[in-house]
Ligand SMILES: NC(=O)C1=CN([C@@H]2O[C@H](COP(=O)(O)OP(=O)(O)OC[C@H]3O[C@@H](n4cnc5c(N)ncnc54)[C@H](O)[C@@H]3O)[C@@H](O)[C@H]2O)C=CC1
């Protein structure tokens with residue numbers, strides 16, 4: 001099939017390359033000339049494992065090209081809408097400017113019977129509004145909403161082998177045609193056994209924000225338990241293992257630490273709350289306010305813990321921060337807990353040196369006043385405290401004895417609960433983590 005993918009960011013670039021891999025003829029369109037030049041040259045504009053390989057294979061096949069010109073979408077049967085929907089400045093609501101301008105730009109080029117497929121995460125009701133605009137301009141054109149569930153770091157695998165496909169379909173005659181066209185796009189994936197959930201626009205939009213709200217809630221739940229562990233002397237990692245054995249609960253997304261960040265979970269739960277409030281339905285989502293608050297508190301607690309470990313003040317201290325990306329295997333620093341904490345420590349008077357295997361350029365754009373060092377040894381040299389805030393594999397595997405040769409003070413704060421406290425303490429380090437007792441042992445509740 002002939003496809004266009006509008007918006008070639010973390011979602012769209014992967015989608016365009018993956019669809020070409022599946023055998024479709026794809027044009028990726030973006031308003032950012034640099035991004036289009038980079039992609040056309042076979043380079044991924046961001047770090048995503050596996051993307052360069054799929055991209056180059058697709059470009060070499062001749063089935064994939066990129067352009068800044070919306071007119072190049074003219075011949076496509078299906079147009080995927082993958083532009084950003086960030087949080088509005090100073091508000092919780094989603095900014096739909098990019099969605100609206102992309103649809104406005106696309107409308108003049110919609111051919112007979114073309115299908116527009118929304119993949120961006122949008123407030124409920126957006127699809128119905130866009131559907132009217134599209135049909136007014138080109139009566140034979142159709143809209144479907146097909147939310148995306150990929151994770152950064154696993155984006156190619158998640159696109160080619162998703163857990164499920166969700167089709168939000170139009171009503172009437174268009175329903176059958178839109179479904180058949182989506183089935184053709186995803187034929188290879190469906191053949192592999194991927195379940196397809198067919199539904200209406202509203203449910204498809206809600207499925208996406210419900211999924212991200214559930215994931216955010218699961219993380220904040222375990223982080224609330226971490227807060228309780230800190231007060232009572234319990235160990236949140238053992239607690240997570242123990243409840244995670246219950247198959248109804250499951251161990252995934254129960255990793256306590258500095259919490260969730262990124263370009264999606266934080267803004268999606270906020271946009272969901274904002275939309276619910278607009279619809280006069282704030283109450284059912286009031287728990288998301290707490291999910292957000294717990295998440296924010298973890299960042300503050302990490303700063304407090306660092307101050308405690310530095311003897312009550314970080315002024316003049318040299319602090320190494322391992323990790324800038326919001327999660328490992330990504331260079332994305334949008335709403336990154338690591339960068340937020342690093343900035344707060346700097347504001348408290350510390351000299352903060354941040355290292356990350358992939359995200360330093362992005363980090364320096366967002367937080368230009370922090371100091372950055374690519375090699376780990378340079379970041380930790382003469383450090384008074386070392387904070388592990390993004391669990392890249394190279395940080396999980398650090399050798400406490402080698403690191404001890406470089407630092408001024410053997411103090412490690414494990415913001416992701418990925419190091420073995422016994423190993424670090426045996427090597428003479430003071431090890432602290434969120435939701436775990438200090439070396440002095442658990443607080444005895446009998447004395448409280
Ligand atoms: N990043 C992720 O892992 C996932 C993102 N999503 C959703 O997908 C959407 C896109 O997210 P990202 O790819 O992360 O954003 P992004 O910011 O990385 O990419 C958006 C791209 O759209 C381009 N763009 C903006 N206006 C345009 C227009 N009028 N015409 C053509 N291109 C235009 C921008 O230049 C940019 O390259 C958001 O709604 C997000 O919530 C959904 C699932 C996963």
Ligand SMILES: O=C(O)[C@H]1O[C@H](OP(=O)(O)OP(=O)(O)OC[C@H]2O[C@@H](n3ccc(=O)[nH]c3=O)[C@H](O)[C@@H]2O)[C@H](O)[C@@H](O)[C@@H]1O
Pocket residue numbers: 121148149150151152153212215219252253254255256257258259260261262263264265326327
């Ligand atoms: O809508 C989106 O854009 C995407 O948002 C998330 O994907 P992503 O943001 O790439 O990353 P996650 O793996 O979900 O991690 C999000 C954040 O939660 C944190 N996290 C994750 C798991 C955990 O147990 N604990 C925890 O703190 C991570 O460190 C990270 O900061 C969802 O997992 C995807 O399904 C969804 O498509």
